[in-house]
Amino acid sequence: MTNGKLEHVNITVSDPQRSAALLRDLFGWHIRWEGPSMSDGHTIHIGTDDDYIALYTNQEVRADDPMFNKGEPMNHIGVTVDDLDAVEAKVIAAGLEPFNHGDYAPGRRFYFFDWNGIEWEVVSYN
Template identity: 60%
Template sequence: MPIGRLEHTNISVTDPDRSAALLIDLLGWEERWRGESKMGGRSIHVGEKHDYIALYTGDHVTGDFAKGNPLNHVAFTVDDLDAAEKVVTFYGLKPFGHDDYEPGRRFYFFDWDGIEFEVVSYE
């Protein structure tokens, strides 16, 4: 049986530079690539060696996405949940839904475009 892993996710955002800065500060990631998209518009890829998030924008990307159409949220694990929450609030975003259940403590936040993120710590 093959073994797989998520290689990347491509998310439309209104300001890839702003979203990239948040993810780099929140997760300790690096910018892997930026440039023009083959489909028009432009993208910034942020992540690690084997996985990343592509932050795409084009003239048709207006933001104000509705939760669950079709994406419910994107979740990340961090080693320091309190430090992660400080990064989120530094960017003017509002953490909510704090909880502690298996497999770890967590909170959620919406970005500027209405995309929901979950941040979890197993520590």
């Protein structure tokens, strides 16, 4: 039997520097790699030593493009944290709006949309 482990998720964003700064601030992640990528684009890999989010953009990506609306089939990206309240305060300080708070077994959680319409779920099992 082979056990798989998620290594990364690749998402398109309008401003990878801004998105990377938010993820670094919220989750304590670091930039693992940054450089040119396909279609004359630019990518930042941000995460831990074991896994990461790839933030991709190119000159055709615009924040006002309808392709950035929350879409199918991806619903959200979930991240676990130790201190849910501290992360929520940082989300608010970034000008983003937490919603759909849930305090139920086995943990507490909230959601927010980033500037690209990507939905994030932040959950704590502490």
